[in-house]
Amino acid sequence: MSFTNPILPGAYPDPSICRVGDDFYMVNSSFEMFPGLPIHHSRDLVNWELVGHGLHRKEQCIDPICLTDVQSDGGIHAPTMRYHKGLFYIITTNVYVPQDCPEGFNPCKNFIITAKDPAGPWSEPQVIDGAPGIDPDIFFDGDGRVWYVGTHTPEDQAYPGQGEIWLQELDLATVSLKGERHFLWRGTGGDWVEGPHIYKYNDRYYLMTAEGGTGFNHAVTVASSATITGPYVSNPKNPVLTSRHLGLDYWVNSTGHGDLVQLSDGRWFMVCLGIRNDIEGRSNMGRETHLVPVTWEADHYGIDENKSDILWPVCAPGTGRVEKCAERPFASAPLNDKNHFVDDFSTPELSKEWTYRRVPRAATCEVLPEQKRLRIRSGKPVGERVSASLAGFRQKQSHFRFQATLHLPETFENSESGIGLIQKDDHHLLMSLMKKGANPELAVTLNGEQLAVSELPSGIRDLQLMITCDQNGYHCSYAVATESNSEQIGVIKNIPVNTMLSRYYTGALCCLHSSLDSSLDSSLKSESAIEFVDFSKVRFEPVLTATVC
Structure with a gap:
C-alpha cells in the first residue's frame, strides 16, 4: 500500500x-x-x-x-x-x-x-x-x-x-x-x-x-x-x-x-x-x-x-x-484527505488551519456560529511589515478551486473585500469587491496592478467568489449567491501560472480579506468607512490533475 x-x-x-x-x-x-x-x-x-x-x-x-x-x-x-x-x-x-x-x-x-x-x-x-x-x-x-x-x-x-x-x-x-x-x-x-x-x-x-x-x-x-x-x-x-x-x-x-x-x-x-x-x-x-x-x-x-x-x-x-x-510505513493505516479544506464556521472557535500574516490587530476576525459566518473587520491592506486585515489557510495543491461567499452589510462604500492568494507582501493575486460610483465593481489585481474589472448590479448583497487554477493559469469568476443561481460569470481567465510562483521561502495563503480603500483620507476612513464584511461556505479542493497513489 x-x-x-x-x-x-x-x-x-x-x-x-x-x-x-x-x-x-x-x-x-x-x-x-x-x-x-x-x-x-x-x-x-x-x-x-x-x-x-x-x-x-x-x-x-x-x-x-x-x-x-x-x-x-x-x-x-x-x-x-x-x-x-x-x-x-x-x-x-x-x-x-x-x-x-x-x-x-x-x-x-x-x-x-x-x-x-x-x-x-x-x-x-x-x-x-x-x-x-x-x-x-x-x-x-x-x-x-x-x-x-x-x-x-x-x-x-x-x-x-x-x-x-x-x-x-x-x-x-x-x-x-x-x-x-x-x-x-x-x-x-x-x-x-x-x-x-x-x-x-x-x-x-x-x-x-x-x-x-x-x-x-x-x-x-x-x-x-x-x-x-x-x-x-x-x-x-x-x-x-x-x-x-x-x-x-x-x-x-x-x-x-x-x-x-x-x-x-x-x-x-x-x-x-x-x-x-x-x-x-x-x-x-x-x-x-x-x-x-x-x-x-x-x-x-x-x-x-x-x-x-x-x-x-x-x-x-x-x-x-x-x-x-x-x-506506507504502517500498511493498515487508511489515508485521510489532506488536500481539501472546508469551513462553514459552525463552531465557536476558528479552525487551527486559519492563519494571519503577522500578529493580527484585536478583533480582526470573529466567528458567528449561529449565522455560520466569519466576520472580518476592515483594516489595513497587504503591505510590508503590515498586519493586514485578512485570514488565510495554506494552499495545498497546484491545481485547485477556491471559493467563498461574501456577504455585504447594508451600506458598502469604502472597503475592498474579497478572496485572494498571497505569497508575500508585494506578491499577491486579489479579487476584491469595491464601490467607486453608483454600482459596485469586482476588480482583480496582481501585486497591486489592476488586471480586470467587472461592474455588478446595484443592490447586490451576497456574492460567491471563485479562483481556480489549472494548466492554463488562474481564472477569477463570481456568481450572485441565491438559492436558485449558481452560474459563474468570468472576470478574467488565463493569468499565467508563473505570476504567482513561490519566492522559495514560503508558500501561498488562500485568504479572505477586507481592507479600507487606500485612496480615502484618514478623516473619511474614521467617519464613513464600513466596519466589517462577512464570509461563509469556504471551500478549497484540488482538480483531478493531482497524483493519487
Whole structure:
C-alpha cells in the first residue's frame, strides 16, 4: 500500500520530528505567520493532524520575538522539536530586523519554549544569550548533559557562504550556555551548512546538516564521531539525500533539511523539505514536508580510531530519491484527505488551519456560529511589515478551486473585500469587491496592478467568489449567491501560472480579506468607512490533475 508525498501539503518547510511511544509530533517553520510553529500529530507518519502551535498567544510574539511588524522572510526559522522526561521542547530562531536597524544589531534571537502537551499551552519564549546563527538543535545525552548545536560564519571563512556547526553545553535551569564552545564541522564544501541535528546511534554521535542553500543545490550531509565534541569524520558517501543530480524535470527539487526518527520496531525514517516542480522548478506551495525511509549500512572503510566499520544512514534505499508514491510505513493505516479544506464556521472557535500574516490587530476576525459566518473587520491592506486585515489557510495543491461567499452589510462604500492568494507582501493575486460610483465593481489585481474589472448590479448583497487554477493559469469568476443561481460569470481567465510562483521561502495563503480603500483620507476612513464584511461556505479542493497513489 502506498502514500503520496508530500505528507504535509502546503507551506510547511524545515520539518523536525520526535516520537513519544507510538505517537509522532512534527513542527515546521512559520516565518511571518501567526500563530507560529505549527505542530502536527500522527500515529502512522502519513496521516497528520494539526493539533496546535508553539507560538499561539500575542504575548509570546511581541518582545523580543517580534511578529507584529516583522519583515518579509523574517520571523521563525527552522525549529527543532524534542521530548525529554515529560516535557516537549522547541528550540528555534526568530530573525527580526527593525525598520531603523542600529549598527551592530544582531537580527537572530535563538529561543526555547516548552509544554507538557504539544497541543499547548506553550511557555513564554526564553532567549539564549550569546548564541549566534540560525537553526539551533537541542540534544539530550545519556549522561544527563544537554547540548546546544548552532551555526555561524567562521572568522577564517574560506569562501563566501561557508558556514560552521558549533556545540556548547546548555544549562536548562538558567537557559544559558556554559563551558567550552566546540567547533564541529564545516560540511562537505557546500554553501550555508545549517539545520544541524545530533543523534546517538550504535555508540556513535551523528551530525546531520543541510547544505547548498534552500534551492536546487540543497542536500542532506552527515558526519560522525565517537565523542559528542568531535572530531567528526564526513560520510564518504555524502550527500545522503539530494535532488540536484536528477535534472530539471524531476517532480520535486531542493530536497534537504531533514530530521530522523526511529520507530518503536527499530526502523528509521526521515522527514525533509522539497519543492514541487510545477513550472520553472518552483511551486506556489513553496517548500513542503516529505517522507523517505532510512536504513543504516557500514562503509567498510574502517576510518574510526578502532578501525571498525562506521554505520551511515542510507536515505530511500534503492533509489536515493524522494518518491511521489512510496510504501506506507504502517500498511493498515487508511489515508485521510489532506488536500481539501472546508469551513462553514459552525463552531465557536476558528479552525487551527486559519492563519494571519503577522500578529493580527484585536478583533480582526470573529466567528458567528449561529449565522455560520466569519466576520472580518476592515483594516489595513497587504503591505510590508503590515498586519493586514485578512485570514488565510495554506494552499495545498497546484491545481485547485477556491471559493467563498461574501456577504455585504447594508451600506458598502469604502472597503475592498474579497478572496485572494498571497505569497508575500508585494506578491499577491486579489479579487476584491469595491464601490467607486453608483454600482459596485469586482476588480482583480496582481501585486497591486489592476488586471480586470467587472461592474455588478446595484443592490447586490451576497456574492460567491471563485479562483481556480489549472494548466492554463488562474481564472477569477463570481456568481450572485441565491438559492436558485449558481452560474459563474468570468472576470478574467488565463493569468499565467508563473505570476504567482513561490519566492522559495514560503508558500501561498488562500485568504479572505477586507481592507479600507487606500485612496480615502484618514478623516473619511474614521467617519464613513464600513466596519466589517462577512464570509461563509469556504471551500478549497484540488482538480483531478493531482497524483493519487
